[in-house]
Amino acid sequence: xxxxxxxxxxxxxxxxxxxxxxxxxxxxxxxxxxxxxxxxxxxxxxxxxxxxxxxxxxxxxxxxxxxxxxxxxxxxxxxxxxxxxxxxxxxxxxxxxxxxxxxxxxxxxxxxxxxxxxxxxxxxxxxxxxxxxxxxxxxxxxxxxxxxxxxxxxxxxxxxxxxxxxxxxxxxxxxxxxxxxxxxxxxxxxxxxxxxxxxxxxxxxxxxxxxxxxxxxxxxxxxxxxxxxxxxxxxxxxxxxxxxxxxxxxxxxxxxxxxxxxxxxxxxxxxxxxxxxxxxxxxxxxxxxxxxxxxxxxxxxxxxxxxxxxxxxxxxxxxxxxxxxxxxxxxxxxxxxxxxxxxxxxxxxxxxxxxxxxxxxxxxxxxxxxxxxxxxxxxxxxxxxxxxxxxxxxxxxxxxxxxxxxxxxxxxxxxxxxxxxxxxxx
Amino acid sequence: xxxxxxxxxxxxxxxxxxxxxxxxxxxxxxxxxxxxxxxxxxxxxxxxxxxxxxxxxxxxxxxxxxxxxxxxxxxxxxxxxxxxxxxxxxxxxxxxxxxxxxxxxxxxxxxxxxxxxxxxxxxxxxxxxxxxxxxxxxxxxxxxxxxxxxxxxxxxxxxxxxxxxxxxxxxxxxxxxxxxxxxxxxxxxxxxxxxxxxxxxxxxxxxxxxxxxxxxxxxxxxxxxxxxxxxxxxxxxxxxxxxxxxxxxxxxxxxxxxxxxxxxxxxxxxxxxxxxxxxxxxxxxxxxxxxxxxxxxxxxxxxxxxxxxxxxxxxxxxxxxxxxxxxxxxxxxxxxxxxxxxxxxxxxxxxxxxxxxxxxxxxxxxxxxxxxxxxxxxxxxxxxxxxxxxxxxxxxxxxxxxxxxxxxxxxxxxxxxxxxxxxxxx
Numbered sequence: 001x002x003x004x005x006x007x008x009x010x011x012x013x014x015x016x017x018x019x020x021x022x023x024x025x026x027x028x029x030x031x032x033x034x035x036x037x038x039x040x041x042x043x044x045x046x047x048x049x050x051x052x053x054x055x056x057x058x059x060x061x062x063x064x065x066x067x068x069x070x071x072x073x074x075x076x077x078x079x080x081x082x083x084x085x086x087x088x089x090x091x092x093x094x095x096x097x098x099x100x101x102x103x104x105x106x107x108x109x110x111x112x113x114x115x116x117x118x119x120x121x122x123x124x125x126x127x128x129x130x131x132x133x134x135x136x137x138x139x140x141x142x143x144x145x146x147x148x149x150x151x152x153x154x155x156x157x158x159x160x161x162x163x164x165x166x167x168x169x170x171x172x173x174x175x176x177x178x179x180x181x182x183x184x185x186x187x188x189x190x191x192x193x194x195x196x197x198x199x200x201x202x203x204x205x206x207x208x209x210x211x212x213x214x215x216x217x218x219x220x221x222x223x224x225x226x227x228x229x230x231x232x233x234x235x236x237x238x239x240x241x242x243x244x245x246x247x248x249x250x251x252x253x254x255x256x257x258x259x260x261x262x263x264x265x266x267x268x269x270x271x272x273x274x275x276x277x278x279x280x281x282x283x284x285x286x287x288x289x290x291x292x293x294x295x296x297x298x299x300x301x302x303x304x305x306x307x308x309x310x311x312x313x314x315x316x317x318x319x320x321x322x323x324x325x326x327x328x329x330x331x332x333x334x335x336x337x338x339x340x341x342x343x344x345x346x347x348x349x350x351x352x353x354x355x356x357x358x359x360x361x362x363x364x365x366x367x368x369x370x371x372x373x374x375x376x377x378x379x380x381x382x383x384x385x386x387x388x389x390x391x392x393x394x395x396x397x398x399x400x401x402x403x404x405x406x407x408x409x410x411x412x413x414x415x416x417x418x419x420x421x422x423x424x425x426x
Numbered sequence: 427x428x429x430x431x432x433x434x435x436x437x438x439x440x441x442x443x444x445x446x447x448x449x450x451x452x453x454x455x456x457x458x459x460x461x462x463x464x465x466x467x468x469x470x471x472x473x474x475x476x477x478x479x480x481x482x483x484x485x486x487x488x489x490x491x492x493x494x495x496x497x498x499x500x501x502x503x504x505x506x507x508x509x510x511x512x513x514x515x516x517x518x519x520x521x522x523x524x525x526x527x528x529x530x531x532x533x534x535x536x537x538x539x540x541x542x543x544x545x546x547x548x549x550x551x552x553x554x555x556x557x558x559x560x561x562x563x564x565x566x567x568x569x570x571x572x573x574x575x576x577x578x579x580x581x582x583x584x585x586x587x588x589x590x591x592x593x594x595x596x597x598x599x600x601x602x603x604x605x606x607x608x609x610x611x612x613x614x615x616x617x618x619x620x621x622x623x624x625x626x627x628x629x630x631x632x633x634x635x636x637x638x639x640x641x642x643x644x645x646x647x648x649x650x651x652x653x654x655x656x657x658x659x660x661x662x663x664x665x666x667x668x669x670x671x672x673x674x675x676x677x678x679x680x681x682x683x684x685x686x687x688x689x690x691x692x693x694x695x696x697x698x699x700x701x702x703x704x705x706x707x708x709x710x711x712x713x714x715x716x717x718x719x720x721x722x723x724x725x726x727x728x729x730x731x732x733x734x735x736x737x738x739x740x741x742x743x744x745x746x747x748x749x750x751x752x753x754x755x756x757x758x759x760x761x762x763x764x765x766x767x768x769x770x771x772x773x774x775x776x777x778x779x780x781x782x783x784x785x786x787x788x789x790x791x792x793x794x795x796x797x798x799x800x801x802x803x804x805x806x807x808x809x810x811x812x813x814x815x816x817x818x819x820x821x822x823x824x825x826x827x828x829x830x831x832x833x834x835x836x837x838x839x840x841x842x843x844x845x846x847x848x849x850x851x852x
Contacts (some may be wrong), residue, residue: 009601016660025793025795068596099792105814107814111812113812116792118562119698120825120826121795121825132637155756166614168573189639203825224826224827242848248848248850249848249850252850252851256851325806332449343448365542366451366452367451367452369547370430370449371841372841372843373542373841373842373844374842374844374845374846375844375845376845376847376848377537377845377846377849378846378849379852380606380850381535381846381849386535386851387533387539387842388533398650398841399546399547399839400650400826400827401631401826401827403840403841404841406840411830413826415797415798415799415829416799416808416829416830416831417800418798418800418803418807418808419800419802420803420804422671422802422803423801423803423807424674424677424803424804425682425806426682
């Protein structure tokens with residue numbers, strides 16, 4: 001397509017999505033659940049054909065010399081397809097949020113005022129790599145009564161097209177408009193620029209991918225963005241605490257996986273427990289090959305740990321999201337210094353305190369300005385599924401609208417419902 | 427100030443606000459309420475000096491030839507000051523939202539997950555004309571535990587400075603940082619451009635004023651905006667309905683005041699009741715000098731009404747926000763056409779159905795995509811005070827974050843609170 005055609009194409013997608021969104025907002029819970037169950041069935045029935053289309057993407061990726069982990073992320077194995085099908089069925093089994101009326105109260109004038117939960121309308125999702133995100137986004141969109149426009153990565157275009165066809169088939173089986181879920185059929189990057197600048201057709205943009213993508217979209221969008229930037233998460237080991245538990249949790253938060261945004265990147269240790277705690281966690285990290293970027297005090301204590309990879313921390317280390325077997329380690333005077341450090345250098349994503357002190361726990365929860373604040377558990381739990389949201393459309397590092405893991409609720413809004421009996425205003 | 431100084435000044439305000447916001451987020455309900463009551467006391471004690479400063483603005487306005495209604499809006503009379511003082515006391519008496527934890531539930535992993543209500547952080551409010559908005563914004567900011575930067579109109583600068591001094595005095599009396607409420611001390615328009623482009627210091631911008639101001643800020647802001655654009659509100663008179671009640675409500679919705687955004691600008695009448703209803707409301711509007719812009723069918727029915735000012739409606743009339751004694755009138759086939767018309771031409775602000783039909787009422791509430799949907803009452807009720815929100819920081823015509831009248835809740839966010847007992851992720 002040329003530039004003019006792409007602008008027109010984006011407009012067409014927008015107009016169609018807006019039109020479909022009215023039907024989706026009206027649809028009954030039963031109808032939306034029927035579409036979700038049909039989609040699950042089609043995903044399982046069509047595993048063979050889906051894998052054939054997926055093979056084209058994989059062949060192209062391998063020919064282009066993509067790394068093995070990148071190629072792996074593209075693969076639609078029977079297991080991956082069964083997992084997303086199961087996700088659709090789980091969504092179908094969840095209660096419907098749309099139409100719920102809450103807080104209906106009579107006011108002095110006699111009118112009764114409450115709020116009704118409604119879909120946001122139309123969202124656009126821009127994502128990279130993994131094609132199963134197509135199904136996750138489509139199913140959340142259907143359940144929440146929205147319409148959506150999906151723009152996947154060019155490396156997964158054939159897989160995404162095949163998946164989107166099944167989604168539209170499922171929608172039509174249930175009597176819903178196929179345009180409720182539209183996949184952008186071109187890989188031209190121009191299309192993204194148009195999608196994020198049509199406030200008349202698109203209510204919110206959700207980018208999922210690398211920091212570069214998210215920063216570009218945040219900068220250029222003319223509509224609200226649910227964005228997920230850095231995860232510089234901390235574990236603070238307080239005095240007093242259960243040292244054995246602290247070792248287990250600090251180990252899990254750093255080493256269970258290195259790449260997720262909710263993995264710990266900073267370890268703060270209260271001076272009173274540092275001499276006991278640091279050699280123990282140091283030995284664990286040393287055994288797993290985790291490099292420790294230490295302040296002078298932590299380095300002195302860790303110096304005796306066999307095999308420890310110790311590097312002096314620079315100012316830059318306190319702000320770093322490593323996503324790798326590296327962790328910044330610092331001894332602090334106590335709770336006040338820990339909170340100040342986290343609020344200054346953290347990314348307001350997820351931070352945990354490990355403590356026995358009730359007052360410290362309460363202050364940490366209240367005063368640490370992060371989307372998720374935790375006591376005595378691993379930062380790795382910051383996740384829509386683990387939080388019981390059923391599914392996750394993304395994680396928000398903003399405070400506006402939705403903060404932290406965003407599930408179905410984040411795709412809805414509240415409108416006021418006012419019931420009267422002929423009241424007038426004086 | 428020159429351009430460089432203004433940029434630095436805006437930065438300083440931002441840094442100070444961000445710093446103060448941490449103390450405000452931590453502050454107890456008792457402390458915040460103490461500041462609000464001190465402010466109410468000071469407003470009453472200092473009525474004389476406040477009026478002296480206010481007189482300078484009024485003299486300048488009169489010398490500049492501002493219209494009498496514009497000059498009136500500037501005036502800080504004892505009655506206006508007592509009303510805002512009362513507003514502060516009412517806020518002090520309201521429950522504190524901050525710190526409330528909701529939905530705490532155990533998950534399969536053993537962790538318990540809930541959400542804590544927290545302040546947004548820092549908001550900037552850009553407003554025109556009426557200086558009492560300074561106190562309304564400051565008091566809502568204090569109660570909700572936020573810090574704010576207020577930028578009032580240049581015509582009220584002396585009044586706003588005097589009011590802001592009292593706010594800072596009240597904050598300090600309660601042991602809170604004076605920087606929690608800062609008034610921009612320059613009337614240079616450059617300052618606004620900086621305030622709305624500092625995402626590191628300002629979390630949300632709330633413009634209040636004319637459409638030009640709001641459009642400019644929405645276009646240029648680098649942070650989320652709670653914006654209030656047009657109010658093209660409708661009254662739909664359904665078949666069947668209580669005709670006498672419909673006349674009373676349609677009268678109130680249009681004529682109780684012409685300038686507010688929640689005044690009705692469009693009247694849709696179901697064909698089955700048009701012959702009975704239209705002559706009655708037509709006589710009321712004729713008596714009050716309200717011009718009716720009619721489609722052909724409505725015009726034919728209204729032709730016999732003595733003194734009726736009838737003008738043929740153009741396509742443009744269906745989208746117009748008159749804010750004047752003018753209303754667009756159209757006969758429709760029934761509910762479906764009414765809903766389609768409102769969703770197409772309306773501004774998604776406030777729309778009412780007047781009906782006896784339960785199913786029609788339910789469908790109207792569900793399918794009309796507006797911030798407030800009403801049954802059998804006047805659109806003029808769309809207001810924070812009338813909705814029981816205690817006060818109103820603005821009305822949002824967006825769906826994201828807050829929709830409709832925005833009270834204290836709209837200045838808050840939810841963070842996740844996770845309580846564990848050493849759980850780790852597998």
